[in-house]
Amino acid sequence: MNQAVILTLAMSAALAAAEPLQLPPGVAVVVDPAEAGPVLRAVEDLQRDLQWVLDAPSPRLDRLPKDATTPVIVVRREGAGTEAHSVVVRGNHVVLQGADVRGTIYAIYSFSDRFLDVPPWWFWADWKPSRRATIEVPRDTNLHWPAPQVAWRAWFPNDTDLLTPWIQKDYAAHWNLLAETMLRLKLNMVDIGELSEQGVRKVAIPRERGLALTTTHMAPFGASLRNWEKFWNARGKKPAPTLSLANVEALEQFWEAHIRLILREKLEMLWMIGFRGDGDKGFYKTFPDAPPDAAGRARIVGEMMRRQVALLKRVTGDKHPLMRAVFYDECSDYLAAxxxxxxxxxSLIWNFVNARRDHFPAADIRQCRVPSHRMVGYYFNAQFTETGSHLADGEGPWKMEQNYRLVRQSGSNMVFSVINSGNTREFPLTLSAHAQMMWDFDAYDSNKFVEEFCQRYWGTVCGPQVAQLYRDYFAAYWQQRRPDLPGFQRQFIFQDLRLARAARELMRGPIDGKPPLDDRDIGYYRIVPADNGVESKIDAVIVGCSIAAERFQTVADRCAALAPRLPEQSRNFFNQSLRQQSAFMAAACRCTVAAAQAAKVVDNPEAYRRWMCEAKAAAHDMEVALGGAGLSEWYAPEQIFKLKETQGMIERRLKGMIPKNQSNKP
Known part of the structure; x- marks a missing residue:
């Protein structure tokens, strides 16, 4: 063979190697039929995504085709490192490979995101990937994700006044979409709250999708004392045994039944141990024979935990079951003291929790230096019932990162994190930031993350502008008091539920001798007038919320100007998240300002009515914001912010129905 021919062949081979692998319509997905069910379920999602892009069904094959030149996608388990995964081109094969079940699932969704343009929030964003003649995958593709830094990364959908009605409309399909979002974000656990014989349906889909489970801080082993009567009645015991510390045998029977239920259902479980009351409250509010002092109560909690550990070991036969103890509310105080x-x-994770109502590391973790061998976890509230964020994201990636950096200073061996996310749709940015932070904590940076998130969904041209809007949106929140943690930015903010409750309190006037905006000894509002340059809390609300309203409105106006220039594919996602939330918060701030102004002139009917008209207009603007971008059906069942209740109060006051106890004294 002459040199010219050799050179030509070499150049042809090099050119072929440089050309991307072309995946044609109908490209097959090869996977072992004996593969785990959760992997096969993720393969179904991959087949769906391929059909969206290539407009042809992709068959699933049990083995490789005989013709080695045929392009195929191969899904397999191989490699080392918990949940490690990779996407690699080998010859004419795109190999989606994971070291274990979840690693393989993550490889599938990583390929879908990178090469099919189906991002984690595709459903919530109404995202439609573009049709293509072929899918091009560079020949040198060799993407690898090592094991995550934080082993257990959980999501707690809590206070789901919007999410639950949506799920109930098509239970299996909608739960699957929620689980798929979690897995696309590379989370691996869902907090199911509590569990009972009547509620096992809710664990089926997370189990089938390969998600591990845990239960909340008031339900050890999933056993909530709210179900005490029902549990015993179902066993023919009426009345149920009295809840008493002296009757610990009945408690242990209750706990054991729930442990056995979890074993029967074959759930991958991070067992929760702890002792609280029949609801989200200390046990001493439920048990009449509880000690009267904090030391005695803490001793009981510790004793009950030790009983639970012994019981769990006996029933499961596991000498070292993976457990977590959640130091929340009163237990956080006991630990700090x-x-x-x-x-x-x-095998016990010490699960610390952010401070109540304002979400920063509580005193227990700040004062603690946990030995490096002890496993640590953290519970972060993106939302919080009563006084936190609910309809609008308030905490954000930067504040969340500050939380976890402080926690890591106290306990370096962080193996668990859970984020309380409410109704999901309202928190895509913060939920995504949490997932990425927990996967690669050392490399994570909120500024970089927000830039990348915005470019992923809104492109390289508009993405940086959206990122700046997000920064300005979070900076718009009223900070009702100065931080008391050095360098901790936005430690105290006035979230949407605080705005709603403050507005209604200001319209009601004093209740039980307590003035509006009282902290109730639990930091309900944490308004410091002097930090706002005024003398009263009502004036602080007027000053702070007026400034916040202007800032939010500026962001909303800039969003409205930018929206037409965004890619059509992701415009609705922008409108339903950042644009809608900034407009909503601007209106919510205006409504609370109007209620505060009215409270000062209650003895002047004309002025009072004028401010109530302002409040009515602002409440209407909130309603318009929530119903915009096609979300009216989503927000229709809203029950926690209680916009309808606020509107009803305004209407009654416009009709002259002002409470007799209302005073014009701040």
Missing amino acids: GLLQPPEEP
Whole structure:
């Protein structure tokens, strides 16, 4: 063979190697039929995504085709490192490979995101990937994700006044979409709250999708004391045994039944241990024979935890079951005071929780230096019932990152994190930031993350502008008092539920001798007038919320100007998240300002009515914001912000129905 021919062949081979692998319509997906069910379920999603893009069904094959030149997608388990995964081109094969079940699932969704343009929030964004003649995958593709830094990364959909009605409309399909979003974000656990014989349906889809489970801080082993009567009645015991610390045998029977239920359902479980009351409250509010002092109560909590550990080991036969103890509310205080002594178990995660109502690391973790061998977890509230964010994201990636950096200073061996996310749709940015932070904590940076998130959904041209709008949106929140943690930005903010409750309190006037905006000894509002340059809380609301309203409105106006220039594919996602939330918060701030102004002139009917008209207009603007971008049906069942209740109060006052106890004294 002469040199010219050799050179020509070499150049042809090099050119072929440089050309991307072309995946044609109908490209097959090869996967072992004996593969785990959750992997096969993710393969179904991949087949759906391929059909969206290539407009042809992609068959699933049990083995490789005989013709090695045929392009195929191969899904397989191979490699080392928990949940590690890769996307690699080998010859004419695109190999989606995971070290274990979840790693393989993550490889599938990573390929879908990178090469099919189906991002994690595709459903919530109404995202439609573009049709293509072929899918091009560079020949040198060799993407690898090592094991995550934080082993357990959980999502707690809580206070779901909007999410639950939506799920109930098509239970299996909608739960699958929620689970798919979690897995596309590379989370691996869902907090199901509590569990009972009557509620096992809610664990079926997370289990089938490969998600591990845990239960909330008031339901050890999923056993909530709210179900105490029902549990015993179903076993023929009427009345149920009295809830008493002296009757610990009945408690242990209750707990054991729930452990056995979880074992029967074959759930991958991070067991929760702890002792609280029949609801989200300390046990001493439920048990009449509880000690009267904090030291005695802390001792009981510690004793009950040790009983639960012994019971769990006996029933499961596992000497080291993976557990977590959640130090929330009163238990956080006990731990900070040195009163609570958790069990000394190597497989127990000490799960700290952010401070109530304002979400920063509580005193227990700030004062603690956890030994490096002890596993640590953290519970972060993106939303919070009563006084937190609910219809609009308030905490954001930057504040969340500050939380976790402080936690890591106190306990370096962080193995667990859970984010309380409410209704999901309202928190795509913060939920995504949490997932990425937990996967690669050391490399994570909120500024970089927000830039990349915005470019992923809104492109390289408009993405940076959206990122700046997000920064300005979070900066718009009223900070009702100065931080008391050095360098901790936005430690205290006035979230949407605080605005709603403040507006209604200001319209009601004093209740039980307490003035509006009282902190109720639990930091309900945490308004410091002096930090706002005024003398009263009502004046602080007027000053702070007026400024916040202007800032939010500026963001909303800039969003409206930018929206027409955004890619059509992702415009609705922008409108339903940042644009809608900034307009809503501007109106919510205006409504609360009007209620505060009215409270000052209650003895002047004309002025009072004028401010109530302002409040009515602002409440209407909130309603318009929530119903915009096609979300009227989503927000129709809203029950926690209680916009309808606020509107009803305004209407009654416009009709002259002002409470007799209302005073014009701030």
